[in-house]
Amino acid sequence: MAPAETAFVWTAIQTIHYAYIASVFLYFFLASTVTVCMLQTLSQRIDDEKVRRDLILWLIFAISSTYVRSSDVFRASTQLTDGCSLENQSPSYARSFSVYLLTSAIIFGAQALVLTDAKFPVWYPYLGTWLIGIAVEMTLVVLQASYESPSSAADYTTVSIQVARVAIFASLVFVYYGLRNDEKEYDNPDAEQQSLLRKRLAPKPSSLAGSSKGYGSTTRTKSSDSDSASSATAEDSWLAKQKKSEEMVQKRLQQDGNWFTYAKGFAIFVPYVWPTHNKALQFRTVLVGFCLLSTNALNVLVPYQMGVMIDSLTKYTGGNHNINVWLSVAVYIGFRFASSSACIGLLQAWLWMPVEQYSYEALSTAAHAHILTLSSNFHDSKNSSDLVQAVQGGRSVSDLLETVCFKLVPMFIDLAVAFVYLWTIFGPYMGLLMAATASAYLYITTKLINARAQKRRNYIAQMRKEWTVGYASLDGWITASMFNMISHEQNRYSSAVREHLSTRFRFQMASQSATAAQGIVMTVGLLGALWLGTYQVAYGDMSVGKFATLLVYWAQLSGPLTFFSTMFKTISYSLMDAERLLELFQAKPTIIDKPNAEDLKLDKASIRFDDVSFSYDERKQILKNISFTVAPGKTVALVGETGGGKSTILKLVDRFYDVKSGCISIDGQDIREVKLSSLREHIGVVPQDPALFNDTIMNNIRYARLSATDEEVYDACKAAAVHDKIMTFPDDYSSKVGSNGVKLSGGEKQRIAIARAILKQPDIILLDEATSAVDTDTECLIQAGLNTLCQSRTTFIVAHRLSTIMRADCIFVVMNGEIVEKGTHQDLIHSKGKYYDLWSKQLFVTPSDKRSRSRSPKKNADTIDDVNSPKKMVELTKVIKTAKHDCPPAEETKKDDGKKTGSSHQREVSSSIS
Incomplete structure (x- = not known):
């Protein structure tokens, strides 16, 4: 050839x-x-x-x-x-x-x-x-x-x-x-309709409950420590939440089918992570990319220049004085300074911080604003801690981007450059050795990290169990002392400490084993590199400077490889936080304004329920074909059993929920056709348990109308009969009420809520058990404030204390989601229906019908008829005249017809009862 x-x-x-x-x-x-x-x-x-x-x-x-x-x-x-x-x-x-x-x-x-x-x-x-x-x-x-x-x-x-x-x-x-196994579970050729698992993969049925080894089952071990660790793991709420988050990620991954489709789901974060409308921040991001590439280049140039410097010094000491050794030293120092945190590192941080802050601010504020726009069905079932964690997940999304772009990608770039550089400078054997070392390091690290994952979970569970047991025993010292269980608590805590230390020892040994294995791999790789480098220096044409370059460059490879051991944990946690935030962003409000919605045009505040039905859950209907009309300025009371639908009617008026069928209209306008903000602008609510901010009394009351002056706040508090009480506080209106008003009594909170509603000056009033859980004297004060608030306003009152709603213009008895009775107090008493039974139970008297008398004959029991008899009315009048002196004069307000208000009449009846 x-x-x-x-x-x-x-x-x-x-x-x-x-x-x-x-x-x-x-x-x-x-x-x-x-x-x-x-x-x-x-x-x-x-x-x-x-x-x-x-x-x-x-x-x-x-x-x-x-x-x-x-x-x-x-x-x-x-x-x-x-x-x-x-x-x-x-x-x-x-x-x-x-x-x-x-x-x-x-x-x-x-x-x-x-x-x-x-x-x-x-x-x-x-x-x-x-x-x-x-x-x-x-x-x-x-x-x-x-x-x-x-x-x-x-x-x-x-x-x-x-x-x-x-x-x-x-x-x-x-x-x-x-030798292909073509046996299939089904003969259906459509792969989409086939089961993901073969029949033989399913767990075999067994008569023993504990023998199942399917998904979610546990295997019983002989070690008591393992049993206790597993028990602690199963009981720990934090680990359960982590497991739930991991399952959420895996579930959506399987639904999407691949990582690319899964990643598309996070496209909703792009406008918040990438400054779409800010060219300056975009330019900063591009410069950060150049900084990263410069860092990758300096990772090669620094070792190379060190070798050049050593070679120049070697030649100079060998007699070649024509070489400028100071130039190579100056270049090396320049490269080292450029790669330090005082140069490119500082510049990169300065460039990236505004972009990072933009992402965090945009995501956090958008998540918070989105939560506030969600409807009542979301907030009624929310977990505040989960919501706060989801909002804080905005930082995790930014961290995820930073980890992938600024750590993961540069790591692989460094490894690829290292392979090419070592192959080019030191020959293919050195490049092959580096690739083998990196592959072995990554493989062993992955295996060992997976192996210690369960040990880490057990360690965290036992650590939290020790803290929980210790805190519970100290917090429950009185109970332990009462039952003479001090020694039991001591033994329980010491056992938790031993289990914690045992799992900690196993976890730390697993971590040390992983670190030792990584060190062995790097040492063996370095040994091979040194042997090959020494051979090339001794028998080849490699210089001492290149040998030094090899040592420095090899040392720099440990950084990217070490990061790999924590990369997966960091990314997985960031993904879980991002998944929570994504789920939050995907939640949509159910109560929204229609595109053509207009402001509510209020005239007389007449409210009409027309065949209204509603249910929170389709399996249980709450309201069934409710129909009634409330005339302008009238007061309607809703009474009945707990859970019958009274508070739900108030929520529908305020449009926290939309009716399933029928219509609610105000002055002939369907409330679903008007803007939600304009509807609630005309409605004032006094809830059963008022929610107050941890702020001053002044700011809590002014929250109803931020533009109100101090004098207007004072007038509202005087009308609610709470001004004098506030002035007795050390800091009067500047007093902090504590978290949710914990520093105030129930009556004080109710009167502040009334003052807040008075300050708002609404046209429609919703009172949901506004006098619940207060004493009689406080109720008199609250009723005075309510009289001022409700005067000439359309009012809904939900009450279980029937004495508070006797003067209502109309009383509806709501049972099982239906209005079973309606009328005035006197009409309902004389009809002797459900309201009659409720009234008689609250008065501690026996109904006058023959059946009740025959069932429960009591010698001295009064009946409703007895109370309405002339003799008994004379006695009640004497008691009323005496009781009138127990309430402030402000409660004696008159109506146009010259009769006393409902509040006075209610106090009189309450006094007669007592």
């Missing part, structure tokens, strides 16, 4: 060597990445026969072994006197052939390890490498045979191993297709 043809053949062989390992690695890496991102390991859980999988695994190990055997034969052949004929024909063949053999052995060995961990493997990443292997190995055999026939034992051995390797590759393809 001509020399040109010979050179071409050997160039082609060497090119194939390098191209083969590159193509196999890239294909397997990219195909596996696509498999993970598309979640095919989750969707294709068809369990193949274990015999076939195990056979494939052994065949892949066999392929890796053939490359190792070829490497041994080649290395032994180079030490023989006659040498290998193939090597003698090409000086560069030894390097390419050695790298090809070692790298192939590592790649297929790693492929076997990945397959070992894969319970549900997706086969096309493996199948593609097998087909590439068959094509390349057969091409190499043909090229080598076309150049020269084997002439030595080593040549024959090498060729025979290559032929065996081709046969094993072919066997892998045959096993995959020929």
Whole structure:
């Protein structure tokens, strides 16, 4: 064969060597990445026969072994006197052939390890490498045979191993297709309608409840420590919340089908994370990217310049005084300063902080504003701590972006640059050594972190259990002392401490084992690099400066690899927080203004319920075909059993919920057709348990109308009969009320709520048990404030204390979501229906009907008829005249007809009862 043809053949062989390992690695890496991102390991859980999988695994190990055997034969052949004929024909063949053999052995060995961990493997990443292997190995055999026939034992051995390797590759393809398990759970050809799990994967039924090993089951262990740790893990609320968050992420991943679709769900955060309308912040972000690239470049330049500096000093001390050693030192110092936190690090932080603050502010304020716009059905079932955590998740979304863009991506860039740099400067063996070290480090770290995950959960659970037990025993000291259980609490706490320390020891040992394994891998890798570098300095053309460059550069690789050990935990926590925030953003308000909604035009404040039905849950109806009309300025009272729907009627008027059927109108306007803000602007509410901010009394009352002056606040408090009480406080109106008004009594909170409603000056009043849980004297004061508030206003009153609503213009008795009776107090008393029964129970008298008398004859019991008899009325009049002096004169207000107000009459009746 001509020399040109010979050179071409050997160039082609060497090119194939390098191209083969590159193509196999890239294909397997990219195909596996696509498999993970598309979640095919989750969707294709068809369990193949274990015999076939195990056979494939052994065949892949066999392929890796053939490359190792070829490497041994080649290395032994180079030490023989006659040498290998193939090597003698090409000086560069030894390097390419050695790298090809070692790298192939590592790649297929790693492929076997990945397959070992894969319970549900997706086969096309493996199948593609097998087909590439068959094509390349057969091409190499043909090229080598076309150049020269084997002439030595080593040549024959090498060729025979290559032929065996081709046969094993072919066997892998045959096993995959020929021994394929085509048995399916269903005959349905539509893969979308097939079960993800085979029938044989489902747990087998067992008569023993504890024998199930399906999802969610636990295996009983012999260790009492393990049992206690598992118990603590199951009981710990924080771990349960973490597990729920992880399940939420996994559930949405499976619903979306792949990571790309899953990531699209977070596109809602893009306007908040990326400053869409701020060109200055966008420019800063671009500059941050240049800073990152500069850092990657300096990670190479600093070690390189150190080697240049050492080489210049070596040459200068060797007698070459023409070299300017100070220049190399100055350049090295410049590179070190540029890579320090005082230069590029400071510049990057200065550039990124405004962008980070923009993201945090935008996400936090948007989440908070979104929560406030959500409807009552959301807030009635909310958990405040979860909402606060979700709002704070805005920071986690920003941290996630920073972790991925500024830590994860630069880490892989550094590793890729390191591989290319070491290959170029120190030869392919050094690049191969670096790649093997990094791969081993990442693999071992992943395995050990997964192995210690359960130990970490147990440790956290026991640590929190110790704190909980200790706090509970100290907080319950009185109870423990009463029952003489001090020694029991001491033993319980000491047991919790021992369990905590036991799980802590196991977790710390697992962490130390992981750290030790990482250190061993890095040490072995450094040992190989030093051995190879020393050999090249002693027997090759490498300088001492390059050797120093190798040491410094190798030390810099530990940073990106160490970050990998915490990367997954950081990203997973950020994803869980982002998932909570995403769920919050996806929640939509159910009570919204219609596109053509107009302001409420209030004239007389007449309210009409027209065949209204409502239910919080479709399975249970709360209101059933409610119809009534409230005339302007009239007072309507709602009484009846608890849970009958009285408070729900008030919520519907204020439009916290929308009716399911029927209509609620104010002055002929459907409240669903008007703007929500204009509706609530005309409504004043005095709830049963007023909610106050942890602020001053003045600010709490002024909250109803922020533009109100101090004098208007004082007038409202005087009308609510609470001004004199406030002035007795040390700081009068500047007094802090505490969290939700904890520093105030129930009556004081009610009167402040009334003053707040008076200050608002609404046209419609909703009173929900405004005098609940207060004494009689306080009720007199509250009733005086209510009289002032409700005068000439359309009013709804929900009350269980019937004495407070006797003077209402109309009383509705609501039972099981229906109005069963309606009328004035006197009309309902004389009708002797449900209201009559409620009134008689509150007066502690027996109804006058014959059935009640025959069932419960009491000698001295008064009846309703007795109370209304002339003799009993004379007695009540005397008591009323005496009781009138117990309430302030302000409560004696008159109506136009000259009669006393409902408040006076109510007090009189209350006094007569007492």
